[in-house]
Amino acid sequence: MQLPSTADDLARSAIDVGVVTDAQLQPVWSELGSSNVPMSELAQVLLRKGLLTNYQLERIQKGLRDGYVYGDYTVLYCVGSGTFARVFRAVHRETGQIFAVKVLRSRHNGTPKADFFRREGELGKRLKHPNIVAIHDVVSRPGLHYMVMDFIEGQNLRDLYRIRKKFEWENAANILCDVLGGLHYAFQQGVTHRDLKMSNVLVASDGSGKLVDFGLAALDGVVGDDSGVDRTVEYGSLEKLTGVRKDDTRSDVFFAGYMLHQMISGVASLPEGRNRAQKYARGEVFKDIRPLLELAPDVPMSLAMTVSKALELDPERRFQTPGDMLAELKLAMRRAKGSETSAAARSVEELEGMGPDGKPRKLLIVESDVKRQDVLRELFKRNGYRVLVATDGARALTRFVNDPSAADIVLFCGATIGADAVRAFNQFGEERATANIPTVLLLEEAQNQWVQAAKTAEHRGVVVMPVKLRRLREAVLSAATAVENVAKA
Known part of the structure; x- marks a missing residue:
């Protein structure tokens, strides 16, 4: 197609490529009064009437036919x-x-x-x-x-993130709930996404999230490594590090968790850009993702724990399906909304960790999992405690043998320590050096049968998940004040 040089050339080209018809052009010529007008004048009328778009006009003026x-x-x-x-x-x-x-x-x-x-x-x-x-x-x-x-009227999540820099936690969680809903439906059809990232999520004008580009799922069992279509660097690196198959839905779960982490924190913790392949080659990049509460201290604890579980490097400790994560995320949002307090109430909570002497109470958390340590550390630090950590009960007991004032309160966590947490909890109540130390045992729902084996007292309590984080804090504070009240008497 020749480059148009007159209004008549432009009109014929527009008809030839199929974007306008001769019948549509007749009223335009009538308005102009003649076809002997500058090409730019015809172009302006066609654009104004919506018969051509700027995109179409530019292509026609360049002589492009298809x-x-x-x-x-x-x-x-x-x-x-x-x-x-x-x-x-x-x-x-x-x-x-x-x-x-x-x-x-x-x-x-x-x-x-x-x-x-x-x-x-x-x-x-x-x-x-x-x-x-x-x-x-x-x-x-x-x-x-x-x-x-x-x-979809809207924009992709990557572009929206670049504009906003970070999202309010509820807005981010709502978008991710939509993403997880789509992922779980696909999983039920036997399809994993395998390329989950912000640019493959569209945020509609009503705020809902919609998944696009299940392209890499089409590779499964269809075309091999000679397809010329590369698996994403991010997925390939995670799969190699964690030893899972390329169609493991738990990889989708990981990147869903990372997406939520990035939206709320405003920090891109994983490498981006053209040279990211070299950085991913080590696989260590996944271990360097900082806890959400460290980057966004005001995020609700229940939400931070959901993100933490989604980002577990051990696939067995991650949510096993997008549906599992969706259910937990919705529960976390309900808990977060239920525990929101006024600014005045928050100021009271920040004094919660202060002892009668006006100094922060020292809380020793006994937990072997680093991410759970971080979540609990941030929870209690936010409320005025000075937080210490031990990885097992034996080490915690040794601290008190060496220093009777090692901590004011001890929190044993059974999620990863298991039955050893119950044994250590009971031993603390039996040993002279620790018998009067306020102690709380936190068990998972599946460990409920161990409650009866725990030796409790007024200053020694047991809390079973799922539980609102406020209830956990209340149990810790109650154990501490029980001993402090005895001391006052």
């Missing part, structure tokens, strides 16, 4: 462009309904990536869920490959 129409869909403009494909906003020529058309770049035609693209579309057509962007049509023929999807 890329205007795909089947029944007329392209309005480009909304996203990558090395693999472009995504366009398009209108159905008969219904006027708006769709997104994803088009494979021409340089990939005739390569294994074209087959991969087709299979991605076919897989996507199977997934019908409110939090997954629907694919309606897939066209794959020599020289042309595209798919038609719902057009």
Whole structure:
């Protein structure tokens, strides 16, 4: 197609590429009074009337013949462009309904990536869920490959994050609930995402989150390593480090947790950019993610614990499915909303860890898991305690043998220490050096049968999860004040 130089050239080119019809142009010529007008004047009228978009006009003026129409869909403009494909906003020529058309770049035609693209579309057509962007049509023929999807008014989460820098915890959690809902539905259909990241989450104008690009799932059992489609560096590195298969849904869970961590903290803890492959090669990058409470001290504890579990490097200790994480996240949000207090109440809580002498009470937490240590440390530090940590009961007891004033209160955690926590709790009550030390035993719900084995007293209590964090703090404070009241008497 020759470059248009006159208004008449522009009109004929627009008709030739299929973006306007002769009938649509007649009223335009009538308005202008003649076809013998400057090309720029015709262009302005066509743009004003919505008969052309700037995208279409620029292409016509460059003499480009293709890329205007795909089947029944007329392209309005480009909304996203990558090395693999472009995504366009398009209108159905008969219904006027708006769709997104994803088009494979021409340089990939005739390569294994074209087959991969087709299979991605076919897989996507199977997934019908409110939090997954629907694919309606897939066209794959020599020289042309595209798919038609719902057009979501909004923007992708990566762009939104770059604007906001960080999210309020409730907003972030709501978006992730939508993401997890879509992931769990796909998991139930036997599909994992395998490329979960902010750019593959669209946030609609109503604030809901929707998943796109299940492309790497299409590789499973279909095309091999010679497909020319690389697994993401992030997933490959995590899979190698944790020893799981490439289609393990717990990898999706990890990156869902990381996404929530980043939204709330405002910190990108994992490497980004073109050179990230070298940094991921070590695998150590996953161990360097700082606890959420360290980066965002005001986040509700229940939410921080949910994120911490999602980011467990041991897959067995992570949420086992997106549905498991979704259920826990919703529960954490309910707990967080229920425990929100006024600013005045918060100021009282901050004095909670202060003893009668006006100094912070020393709380020794006995917990072997580093992430759980961090979560509990931040909880009690926020409320005025001076927090110490021991990894097992024997070491905790040794501290008191060497220094009777090693701590004012001891909290034993059974989640990772198991039955040893109960034995250590009881031993503290039996030993002369520690018998009068306020002590609390925190057990998981599955450890409820150990409650009867615990030797309790007024200053020695047991708390069983799930429990509001306020209740845990109350148990610790109650044990401490029981001893302090005896001392006053």
